[in-house]
Amino acid sequence: MADTNKNLSRAIYPGTFDPVTNGHLSLIERACHLFDELVVAVSRNAGKHPLLSFEQRLDLMESSLALQEYSCRVKVISFEGLLADLVREQEAAAIVRGLRAVSDFEYEFQMALMNRKLAPDVETVFLMPSLSWVYLSSSIVKDVAANGGDIQDLVPGAVKKALDKKFKAGK
Amino acid sequence: MADTNKNLSRAIYPGTFDPVTNGHLSLIERACHLFDELVVAVSRNAGKHPLLSFEQRLDLMESSLALQEYSCRVKVISFEGLLADLVREQEAAAIVRGLRAVSDFEYEFQMALMNRKLAPDVETVFLMPSLSWVYLSSSIVKDVAANGGDIQDLVPGAVKKALDKKFKAGK
């Protein structure tokens, strides 16, 4: 049957998630309205200086997802190398990305064009986070936590605990 | 069975299509990779001064889509009133929009937030056109045609014929 693949549609949501925020979780929930399976791919390589180790970032994603029911199958994997390769390997139909601001837009646009060149049959699908999380990013969360601010409303409980520990240890 | 609805996923691609361009057709093709059925909704009300009548815009969309096979079911309908109402009526899971430039992004973002307020359970999904059509818009096509330029590579044949006729008549 020709359409089976599409009917069981799978998308990849890649990121460094350093750490996962309520904004990411809201995007996962939204993407679940569109796909049957969502593969959350936590990147091993999180740029120059991730705050959290790869293991922590993966653990926090898994424990955060466990707290809630999603309307599609959500799977967490680790990811290294080229996103275009992962997409092929997972037989995914789409890459999911969140868009908040113009600067997001430009960078994401450039990445999407490059990914399209490397994997022409995969679409990048841009979704908007909930309005309440439009100002939220992993960096701003780390910044607030580092300065002793309360991040309880911005991240899952386990993330708050991990960051509090991190920043108290650093003092 | 709970998942039937999602497995037979339906999205709406609304627009004025004054006229439909190769950029729109490329977006329809891409959206078909993600959904089982795509409802192309041609808006009756095309702002203040559409070049083409509603009937022409609808006809040109239908004849343009007939020239090619798409990997999903594509249906053309006319549309009047609130997009959020149409989405509910059609039991669609998503609104599809193309993003080319920052100015697109901001306007689309604003519309998507308003649509989310009016129909909270519907996602707006942003896709990128092919790189080759990134500079293409209905207005630029009309502008080139009005000045006697060749739009053959930019629009389906029937659209070229309609615009040529329109602008010769005007002289």
Added chain:
Amino acid sequence: MADTNKNLSRAIYPGTFDPVTNGHLSLIERACHLFDELVVAVSRNAGKHPLLSFEQRLDLMESSLALQEYSCRVKVISFEGLLADLVREQEAAAIVRGLRAVSDFEYEFQMALMNRKLAPDVETVFLMPSLSWVYLSSSIVKDVAANGGDIQDLVPGAVKKALDKKFKAGK
């Protein structure tokens, strides 16, 4: 006494308010935290095709402001001619403008530079609306109302009534 003027600080919030929305009202409330008196200046000349007459726009502003207490003195006036002249006439220290998006920012920046040239001692002060109104504009409200959508959460009651009447009459 040298500082009297500043202590009784006055700012002007100019606009066409076609119609006033909850976003405008929220900005007025915020501006009141900063100034002793806020002069809301409804422009007589509202571009090419305002939906509402000048009298309606002025009335709706006045009746909307009457529904709530503000923490500063709020005065509504009509306004024609150059904003820079009005500012001098009113001995205002600042022009207040809302910023929602990048496109707002660029236009407002250009206007502010021109106003600074015409009235060098007046500052333009940019404020952010509440997050909940970041997607709201007079045009989008008119668009929703024109298509039969419910604008109850977006504008004061009197505005809803006026727009409903307008759009029913047009049918």
Added chain:
Amino acid sequence: MADTNKNLSRAIYPGTFDPVTNGHLSLIERACHLFDELVVAVSRNAGKHPLLSFEQRLDLMESSLALQEYSCRVKVISFEGLLADLVREQEAAAIVRGLRAVSDFEYEFQMALMNRKLAPDVETVFLMPSLSWVYLSSSIVKDVAANGGDIQDLVPGAVKKALDKKFKAGK
């Protein structure tokens, strides 16, 4: 001799110039540092509602240019139809455009890509106006003049006279 053409380089600076401002004149001066001949092409068709007639816009450009020496040959022509055709007809190597703001940038980028498609061997060259004119546009000048503001520092004398006459006549 192969290089003659380049050594006597010619560029086109197209626009509606409704009216010409000090910003346009500053850009012409700057473009003269780069080319031997600059063809200022005043578009007959200035959108929907130009304030000034084509003849006035052409006259004001010519009289404004006559007031100053330029370091290259500056020629004013009228222009109708496709810019890409004019460029070929004039054997120009480049189209010159001014960039002030992000919104300029996006529109100009789109036009430049379209012109490149229509005339592949012509470059669009973007220059910056002087910092003092970065906020200046024909529309803002008309707006200030229409409201009785002083535009003496913003446009050549003949333009000021023409606008003053226009707006007094309108009253």
Added chain:
Amino acid sequence: MADTNKNLSRAIYPGTFDPVTNGHLSLIERACHLFDELVVAVSRNAGKHPLLSFEQRLDLMESSLALQEYSCRVKVISFEGLLADLVREQEAAAIVRGLRAVSDFEYEFQMALMNRKLAPDVETVFLMPSLSWVYLSSSIVKDVAANGGDIQDLVPGAVKKALDKKFKAGK
């Protein structure tokens, strides 16, 4: 008396000032037109690699402000931790920020939304620097100085001396 607090209005202008430039000083002057007291808060923590030590940045701000009269009371303090906490501690009505470009705008918008969440009753007030300083930033000043360029017109004398010394020492 209820309004005393507003009449003696206080705002905070936070930054790393690495180093203070003429652009910052111009903004302080402008903010003084709007508030009775301006608290310039020099952040101890200036990102990863500030060029100047916290003590130098604080000293240079103080000596630069001493050179000129301001129309309001200007106070320099050091600042560590959350801006929202400082604002409460200082009983300030507003945070003052300068806006030059779209990228500023987006970042500032995000920070302002976060600060509003953390301190709901405080407004962020955006002001424009003078046109002459619109291209000026601490990084560009450091870049010019590092390459032996003359920064005399861009920064107060003491800053020039400090940077010259720094970059000669480095050779």
Added chain:
Amino acid sequence: MADTNKNLSRAIYPGTFDPVTNGHLSLIERACHLFDELVVAVSRNAGKHPLLSFEQRLDLMESSLALQEYSCRVKVISFEGLLADLVREQEAAAIVRGLRAVSDFEYEFQMALMNRKLAPDVETVFLMPSLSWVYLSSSIVKDVAANGGDIQDLVPGAVKKALDKKFKAGK
């Protein structure tokens, strides 16, 4: 003869070229349509952490340019210190820069204004790369190569070899 200098026009194309990409080469080709001589200035100082040494970046530029004929004289030089000084030293009429995105635009605009202040008689000329390279940057090339992706279509052969070697050595 007064105009000799312009007739033999020279422009500078500065960059870090870490590494040179097909996008840079396309821009050099385009700039050659406008100038008699193009000086490609490879900056010795390539920010904090260039991937390639200055010697490699210079070598790769030279060998890449050798593979093709250009319609003007192209010269590669190394460059240290202030761009404005280099421009004067080389008696260049213009600085050439590529523009791809809004974020490019803003940074380039700021740099151009600063360079104009430091060398008032030099124009910065912005050109667009070919549409096919609009998504290409040195960073994205390094990112793809670092993750084992194929960069053959994105850079000259020698660059591909150098990057492959670099990233294999790193494993």
